[in-house]
Amino acid sequence: MRVKSNLSRRELLASVASAPLLAGAQSRPARPKIAAITTTYFKYSHTQHIVDRFLEGYGWNGTHHHPPMDLVSLYVDQIGDRDLSKDRAKRFPSMKMYPTIAEALTLGGSKLAVDGIVVVGEHGRYPRNEKGQTKYPRYEFFQEIFKVLRSSGRAVPIFNDKHLSWNWDWAKEMYETAKELGAPLMAGSSLAVTWRTPSIEMPSAARVREALSVCYGGIDSYDFHGLETIQCMVERRHGGEGGVKSMQAYRGENFWKAYKEGVWPRNLAEAALCRSHTLKPAREGFNDIMPTIEDMQRLVKDPVAYRYEHEDGLKSTMLLMSGLVRDFNFAAQLDKGIISTQMYLPMPDGRTTLANFFSPLVNGMEQMFLTGKPTYPVERTLLTTGLTAAGVESLYRGQTRYETPHLSIRYQPTRESTFWRS
Amino acid sequence: MKRIAVVGSIYKYLSHVQHIADRFLVGYPVRGTWHRPDMKVVSLYIDQKPAGDLSGERAKEFGFTVYPTIAEALRCGGDKLAVDAVLIVCEHGDYPRNEKGQILYPRYEFFKQCADVFEKDGRAVPVYNDKHLSWSFEKSKWMVDTSKRLKFPMLAGSSLPVTWRLPNLELPLGCQIEDALMVGEGGSDPMDYHALEAMQCMIERRKGGETGVKSVQMIEGDAVWKAGEEGRWSKELLTSALSRSDTPQGLTVQDGRTQDLVGNGELPKLVKNPAAYFLEHNDGLKTTLLMLNGAVQDFNFAARVRGAGVKSCQFLLTPVPNVTYSACLVDKIEEMFATGRAPYPVERTLIVSGMLESCLTSKLEGSRRLETPHLSVRYQPPKTSQHAVA
Numbered sequence: 001m002r003v004k005s006n007l008s009r010r011e012l013l014a015s016v017a018s019a020p021l022l023a024g025a026q027s028r029p030a031r032p033k034i035a036a037i038t039t040t041y042f043k044y045s046h047t048q049h050i051v052d053r054f055l056e057g058y059g060w061n062g063t064h065h066h067p068p069m070d071l072v073s074l075y076v077d078q079i080g081d082r083d084l085s086k087d088r089a090k091r092f093p094s095m096k097m098y099p100t101i102a103e104a105l106t107l108g109g110s111k112l113a114v115d116g117i118v119v120v121g122e123h124g125r126y127p128r129n130e131k132g133q134t135k136y137p138r139y140e141f142f143q144e145i146f147k148v149l150r151s152s153g154r155a156v157p158i159f160n161d162k163h164l165s166w167n168w169d170w171a172k173e174m175y176e177t178a179k180e181l182g183a184p185l186m187a188g189s190s191l192a193v194t195w196r197t198p199s200i201e202m203p204s205a206a207r208v209r210e211a212l213s214v215c216y217g218g219i220d221s222y223d224f225h226g227l228e229t230i231q232c233m234v235e236r237r238h239g240g241e242g243g244v245k246s247m248q249a250y251r252g253e254n255f256w257k258a259y260k261e262g263v264w265p266r267n268l269a270e271a272a273l274c275r276s277h278t279l280k281p282a283r284e285g286f287n288d289i290m291p292t293i294e295d296m297q298r299l300v301k302d303p304v305a306y307r308y309e310h311e312d313g314l315k316s317t318m319l320l321m322s323g324l325v326r327d328f329n330f331a332a333q334l335d336k337g338i339i340s341t342q343m344y345l346p347m348p349d350g351r352t353t354l355a356n357f358f359s360p361l362v363n364g365m366e367q368m369f370l371t372g373k374p375t376y377p378v379e380r381t382l383l384t385t386g387l388t389a390a391g392v393e394s395l396y397r398g399q400t401r402y403e404t405p406h407l408s409i410r411y412q413p414t415r416e417s418t419f420w421r422s
Numbered sequence: 423m424k425r426i427a428v429v430g431s432i433y434k435y436l437s438h439v440q441h442i443a444d445r446f447l448v449g450y451p452v453r454g455t456w457h458r459p460d461m462k463v464v465s466l467y468i469d470q471k472p473a474g475d476l477s478g479e480r481a482k483e484f485g486f487t488v489y490p491t492i493a494e495a496l497r498c499g500g501d502k503l504a505v506d507a508v509l510i511v512c513e514h515g516d517y518p519r520n521e522k523g524q525i526l527y528p529r530y531e532f533f534k535q536c537a538d539v540f541e542k543d544g545r546a547v548p549v550y551n552d553k554h555l556s557w558s559f560e561k562s563k564w565m566v567d568t569s570k571r572l573k574f575p576m577l578a579g580s581s582l583p584v585t586w587r588l589p590n591l592e593l594p595l596g597c598q599i600e601d602a603l604m605v606g607e608g609g610s611d612p613m614d615y616h617a618l619e620a621m622q623c624m625i626e627r628r629k630g631g632e633t634g635v636k637s638v639q640m641i642e643g644d645a646v647w648k649a650g651e652e653g654r655w656s657k658e659l660l661t662s663a664l665s666r667s668d669t670p671q672g673l674t675v676q677d678g679r680t681q682d683l684v685g686n687g688e689l690p691k692l693v694k695n696p697a698a699y700f701l702e703h704n705d706g707l708k709t710t711l712l713m714l715n716g717a718v719q720d721f722n723f724a725a726r727v728r729g730a731g732v733k734s735c736q737f738l739l740t741p742v743p744n745v746t747y748s749a750c751l752v753d754k755i756e757e758m759f760a761t762g763r764a765p766y767p768v769e770r771t772l773i774v775s776g777m778l779e780s781c782l783t784s785k786l787e788g789s790r791r792l793e794t795p796h797l798s799v800r801y802q803p804p805k806t807s808q809h810a811v812a
Contacts, residue, residue, distance in 0.1 A: 048678045057682060059667070062724065064682035197810070198811055199590040275454060277741055281743060285479075287745065340454040350741075353668070353669050354667075
């Protein structure tokens with residue numbers, strides 16, 4: 001895997017260095033100790049979904065699975081009114097809470113004392129910037145983590161929930177530093193690993209002309225999920241991922257104009273909608289009916305599209321259509337026809353009580369903590385982090401085309417599928 | 423273009439008639455496209471018209487006629503059968519219950535009126551019957567026997583056998599099933615029927631196919647937990663089935679945590695009135711349905727298969743209002759209307775109709791074990807998978 005970008009001389013030297021600076025990731029303990037570094041811990045927060053699965057176990061492969069590792073330390077940045085961390089620490093005395101990230105990683109000592117780190121920087125009260133990005137402190141958390149790894153002379157695997165950072169430069173630095181230190185890094189969304197209906201994979205080395213997802217939610221949030229929905233599929237195309245050269249966002253009236261003019265293939269949007277389980281009925285008295293574009297205009301108040309062009313010519317489009325669907329649907333035009341599926345993400349407090357799409361995500365982390373090797377390439381999430389920021393940037397610049405030479409991120413997918421099938 | 427008569431109980435928003443018949447009118451999502459059947463609904467009989475009835479406005483918009491009798495609907499007002507297929511959807515509406523708690527939907531009566539027209543007019547066409555055939559096995563058997571006698575294809579049953587499965591599990595044809603367990607929830611007799619049919623579509627694939635059921639017993643309350651302790655149903659299979667659930671109640675609702683509901687001892691607290699339906703098949707297979715209202719809100723299956731261990735899945739009931747699982751069912755109905763061949767045997771629904779009736783009889787008679795020689799329904803499963811996979 002190789003990342004082409006405008007690296008500084010120092011970064012370049014680091015990235016071409018043949019051996020990592022730190023030791024440690026090579027030999028793995030039989031039962032790893034894990035630290036969780038989180039923003040906040042309340043019911044249905046990402047921390048709750050992830051950390052609870054380590055503590056309580058979860059349904060996996062047809063049984064209640066307990067991860068073969070111990071989550072021994074927890075840092076929570078914001079303890080709010082609905083906090084569950086204290087309850088969890090009380091019920092699971094093997095997990096201690098620490099007031100700083102460094103202490104969580106050293107278990108109160110002077111050296112790194114865990115074998116794997118889970119970073120969950122989602123939810124909690126953090127400011128938004130003028131572009132609409134929530135400044136979750138993932139980069140800041142990583143800075144603290146890197147300090148401990150450096151001072152301890154040991155690197156361990158790190159999982160980062162969702163995108164690496166709202167800030168592309170920081171995300172790149174997180175990626176480069178982990179690489180420099182020899183810390184195996186994984187990141188991303190449940191969308192790439194959850195059930196699919198139908199349970200299909202992009203055929204290996206497929207020739208993909210266009211790819212599209214129809215999703216819901218807002219920018220710098222669910223757009224990232226919609227981008228991961230696309231990326232986990234298109235990275236399997238002929239040649240693997242070659243990076244993205246430009247981004248164009250559409251919103252409001254521009255979105256509908258582009259939709260009507262066929263800026264993205266309407267047949268792919270319809271194919272994706274046919275995979276939805278939540279298509280909003282456009283007519284009273286009907287429960288399941290294909291909407292016209294006029295119906296969609298009435299139902300979707302704030303539509304957003306990110307359309308981007310990959311280095312090899314593939315064009316991808318992520319559509320956020322809140323009000324029309326409440327799920328994540330994918331379609332692609334291949335040389336040999338259209339394929340489509342839904343990445344199944346039934347949000348709790350409605351359809352479900354558990355967010356079981358976190359189960360394959362946690363299982364992927366477990367595998368990395370056991371083997372010391374990322375279960376799937378972090379370059380996927382490096383790219384979708386950059387795409388999320390680029391989409392937001394294009395919107396911020398008045399929905400103008402935004403060149404993305406910094407997203408010349410090349411990587412190859414895993415040979416085996418890593419989404420939930422068992 | 424095939425002409426369809428719809429015979430229904432009520433046509434209200436979110437009634438089964440609306441879910442199913444509308445898909446023939448406005449199309450439905452299947453295999454990644456919005457499919458519009460090359461068929462036309464030409465006539466409708468609707469038994470009850472409560473507030474919110476949509477039959478009149480649908481007839482006007484889609485150009486068909488509502489007739490006052492089933493015979494007139496099938497003959498489109500003329501004197502001979504004038505349709506190519508009949509869709510009977512008798513679910514929802516105001517009908518009495520009997521002492522076993524069964525809702526006395528007049529499916530047999532609707533079907534019989536259709537069969538009378540076929541017989542008098544000397545022509546029979548394919549019939550789909552939604553859900554179980556009749557609350558009475560005797561009547562159900564008459565329905566199936568009549569379809570054989572008059573030589574028309576017949577399909578029946580629930581959406582559960584044809585919906586998505588998580589994971590996409592199909593037991594191998596001819597496998598040896600050592601034990602099987604289904605977990606369901608909801609009221610009797612609608613929801614236990616769905617659960618029994620979901621289990622049946624899995625176990626019918628075992629070696630030899632279905633051989634019939636020789637005895638049933640339904641128990642309730644603490645006796646259900648006691649039966650588990652005594653090994654009458656498998657805790658391992660229950661753990662496996664519940665590991666597939668997206669809807670555990672209790673502590674999960676309270677604070678979001680995952681739970682091993684069997685291991686953590688919460689089940690008896692959550693389920694005030696559990697019910698176990700024990701079925702003993704003629705080939706020796708014993709299967710169990712546990713209705714665990716209060717524990718989960720989805721339908722999950724587990725089986726121990728010789729040489730393959732425990733296999734389990736959730737039958738995905740996609741959300742209201744779309745209930746896209748009914749699109750999977752309409753795809754099968756349309757296939758039969760188009761080809762004249764039922765994609766899976768109506769005997770599956772026949773035996774499940776009978777199992778349910780006998781289980782409810784057992785409950786009424788103090789949960790005693792009942793011999794069920796009348797349920798020696800033998801059939802072979804379809805060779806190809808019929809659930810949503812593409």
